[in-house]
Amino acid sequence: MTKRTMTLNLTDAEMRVLEELCAKKDLSKTALLRQALRLYQVVEARLEKGDKLFFEDDRTKEKAEVMML
Amino acid sequence: MTVTVSPVYLFDVQRGEAAAAELWDAVTERQLADWEAEWLPELFNAIQRLHRAGVERRLWPQSRQWNWRRKVQVLQGVLAHPGFSVVCENVTQGMMIVDTTTKRCRIESQKGQHLVYVEFVANAPWNRPELVSPPRFRGIGSVLIRAAIALSQEEEFKGRIGLHSLPQANSFYANTCGMTDLGVDPNYEGLRYFEMTPEQAEAFIAKGNQP
Numbered sequence: 001m002t003k004r005t006m007t008l009n010l011t012d013a014e015m016r017v018l019e020e021l022c023a024k025k026d027l028s029k030t031a032l033l034r035q036a037l038r039l040y041q042v043v044e045a046r047l048e049k050g051d052k053l054f055f056e057d058d059r060t061k062e063k064a065e066v067m068m069l
Numbered sequence: 070m071t072v073t074v075s076p077v078y079l080f081d082v083q084r085g086e087a088a089a090a091e092l093w094d095a096v097t098e099r100q101l102a103d104w105e106a107e108w109l110p111e112l113f114n115a116i117q118r119l120h121r122a123g124v125e126r127r128l129w130p131q132s133r134q135w136n137w138r139r140k141v142q143v144l145q146g147v148l149a150h151p152g153f154s155v156v157c158e159n160v161t162q163g164m165m166i167v168d169t170t171t172k173r174c175r176i177e178s179q180k181g182q183h184l185v186y187v188e189f190v191a192n193a194p195w196n197r198p199e200l201v202s203p204p205r206f207r208g209i210g211s212v213l214i215r216a217a218i219a220l221s222q223e224e225e226f227k228g229r230i231g232l233h234s235l236p237q238a239n240s241f242y243a244n245t246c247g248m249t250d251l252g253v254d255p256n257y258e259g260l261r262y263f264e265m266t267p268e269q270a271e272a273f274i275a276k277g278n279q280p
Contacts, residue, residue: 001073001094025183031225035183038149038170045147 008033070095079157079206088157088206092216096141096152096164103161104137108193115200130200131235132191140166140189150188153216155209163209165190167217174229176249176264184264185221187214187232199237210238214246215277218270228270233260247273 010018022032043053053066072095081088093100116129144150149170155163165187172186190213195205218228233254234242239261242248248263265273 001071026227027183027225034224035170041147042149042170 070097072097077155077212079155079162079208079212082203082205082207090155090157090162090206090212092212093154093156094151094216096137096154096166100154100161100164101138101141103193104164107160111194112200115194115197119200130197130237132189135189135191137164137189137191151220153213155212157206161193162196162206163190163192163213165213165217167220169220169224169226172231174231174264175251175262176266179229179264179266182229183224183226184229184231185217185224185226187217187230190214190232197237210241211245211277215274218265218274221270227267228274229265229267230270231262231264233257233262235260247276 018029018032021027022029025032027035047053054063055066056063072093075092075094077090077092078087079090080086112130112133116133119129120126141152144152144166150166150168153165153167154161166189168186168188169183172184174180174182174184190210192209193205195201196207196209198204214230217230221228221230230248232242232248239250242263243250246263246265247269248265249269251262251264253259254262
């Protein structure tokens with residue numbers, strides 16, 4: 001599959017978070033950002049359908065809605 | 070849509086020899102036409118045979134209810150859900166849709182890491198030993214699992230894959246693929262959940278590469 005290259009401008013804080021996540025997930029910056037893009041697309045599609053995004057506490061089963069404004 | 074086609078081999082059971090086939094990194098309109106025109110009539114015939122033989126409905130292949138056209142339409146253009154197919158003798162022999170994004174590893178040593186989750190995988194009815202004896206081709210499941218591992222490696226997930234298995238495929242994932250059986254998942258229709266670690270993925274690939 002053909003891939004295209006782009007330059008990404010991030011603040012120091014954003015770069016720090018990116019590097020922390022890359023270390024935690026053992027992924028390169030490219031792989032991590034591709035994952036983020038896919039997840040963003042999935043979430044956006046569900047929200048457009050009228051779905052809500054929740055996090056559920058695995059222990060208490062308590063749900064907290066993530067407000068997407 | 071650009072489709073990459075790679076050469077693979079299946080085993081022609083009746084001829085007792087290898088058969089050249091193709092792995093496509095997509096499920097296209099052609100696969101859906103094969104599913105409607107070739108798979109469905111054969112599947113209905115097979116289910117009719119099971120019914121007439123007195124086989125209980127709960128033992129019929131559960132994938133009979135999968136509507137591949139609807140699945141592909143819903144997932145069209147969604148980056149998180151690429152598809153694969155195997156074509157041999159000009160007919161689709163197997164299809165798979167995976168999820169690269171929303172699932173994480175459950176196995177303790179890999180917990181929380183990314184993996185490729187096999188959402189749907191199916192053989193053409195004439196390749197399923199539980200429906201047709203002898204089946205036409207063997208090796209489709211292995212080709213598709215290898216494709217899922219290759220995608221996992223390409224995405225830097227190190228070959229990690231996971232799936233919920235239909236009952237008739239439990240032995241294939243445990244014994245042929247060497248995946249870890251994490252038991253029945255009460256949150257997923259009571260199906261067993263299997264996961265493959267990077268080491269198991271390497272072992273599976275090495276096994277396939279042996280002469």
